[in-house]
Amino acid sequence: MDLRIFTEPQQGATYDDLLAVARATEDAGFDAFFRSDHYLHMSGDGSPGPTDAWVTLAGLARDTTRIRLGTLVTAATFRLPGPLAVQVANVAQMSGGRVEMGLGAGWFEAEHTAYGIPFPDVRERFDRLEEQLAVITGLWRTPRGETFDHDGSHYPIVDAPGLGTSGDDGGIPVIIGGAGKRRTPELAARYADEFNAAFRPAAETGELFARVRAACEDRRRDPVELTLSSANVVCLGNDDATLRRRAAAISRDVDELRANGFAGSSDEIVDKLGAFAEVGTTRVYLQVLDLTDLDHLDDIAATVLPQLS
Template sequence: MDLRVFTEPQQGATYDDLRRVAQATEQLGFDGFFRSDHYLAMNSDGRPGPTDAWLTLAGLARETTSVRLGTLVTSATFRLPGPLAISVAQVDQMSGGRVELGLGAGWFEAEHAAYGIPFPPLGERFDRLEESLEIITGLWETPEGRHFDHQGAHFRLSDSPALPKPVQSPRPPIIVGGAGKKRTPALAARFADEFNVAFAPVSTASQQIGRVRAACATARRRPETMTYSAALVLCCGATEAELARRADAIGREVDELRENGAAGTPDEVVEKIEQYRQVGVSRIYLQTLDLSDLDHLDLVASRVMPQLSR
């Protein structure tokens, strides 16, 4: 079971905060450091303000050496697909081939309004997501010396040199996720290397994974070629007092976290993660909300991770 640290910097974090967590993530043996791609905080003032996801990852690409880096997930409404393909390819080069791109349709209307980003209706956002995936994968996979064209309803590329190329071949892994019953699984089957279910009970994760497997079969793709992952809020304590302190620090209740997250003692966290393994999940993103508490990650690395690798 891969364990990745997943941060929400829009809630209030500087680049230096993220660098400390990313370097601790690497030193402690986690598989990846991922961050959300948001421009507006939720239920807080978000001070000192948002950091750009791909600028952050570019910096971390030079300040880490082995940990995987990526977004969960970039909104297709934020960036034109051609320039996004360039940015991600460049960060992949800067990291020596450690980048992964999570890409979604976008959902948080308030942040679009706050920063002047167009927010089309849901159907159009999915259309734009599909075209973005076509363009990004097309640019990366076009052989060097060849050019790429795309004539879509929302984006048109003519005679693109399809440069730069990422280090990873044929391209960096792409992550698609969400709860949609039809279009989301179909997009994942067509484009994704990994499908993610975020903050959902085991039963819901199992149902959605089943839909993705069926979509893979429809697309004549072997379902086992897809990695299935889940995201869960992390709140672990060696004692009940430590657990309560960590829950209070993120404004949550211990009982609610035990039910809905990867929460409790290290053994309880292992037990919860194993439930997801049973339905096909092989990677867990641990949403880490208190970025000042590096001892939290140390506890997971020393008491949870060894049990999951047996």
């Protein structure tokens, strides 16, 4: 099972904060560093202010050497698909091919209001997401020197230069997630390299995976081609004082974290990861909320990672 580190910078983080966590992630032996793509905090004041996901990932592309980098997830409402395809392709080139992109329909209305971003109803958001996926993957798969067209109602594209990112390295992986019963599995089966079920218990995660596998079979796509992943908050403490200190630092109750996240001793966390593995999870994003506690990453790497090999 791959373990990746997943952060929420909109809760308050500078680029230097993210760089410190990304380098600690790399040094500790984790597979990847991911960040959310939000402009507004969910609680508190979000100090020291918002950061842009793809701007910071571009910096990390040059300031790290091994780990993969990406978003869980970029909102289709935030950016036009053509420029977004170019941005992500640029970051992929800057990183030496270490970039992945999660893309979703968008959900947090307040940040759209705060920054003047249109926020259509959920049906239109999914319509736009589907078109964005078609445009972005189309541009990436079109060889350099050729052009790409898309006859869409929201994003018509005419004679756009191909970005040619789908070469020998396999291209830029696309991650789609969510609990939608119809359109989400269909979009994952059609466009995704990975399906992510975030913040769900193991049993429900297994049900979401089953829907996506069925959607793949409907499209005559081998479900094995799709990586199945989960995401949840992590809080490791191999003694009670450490566990309670780390829970308090993120304003969470220990019992609630044990019930809903990956929390407790290393053995407890490994047992819970095992329950997710049993329903098909092969990759887990550990949501790290206290970006100042770099020892947390070292502790996970020293006591959890060895048990997964």
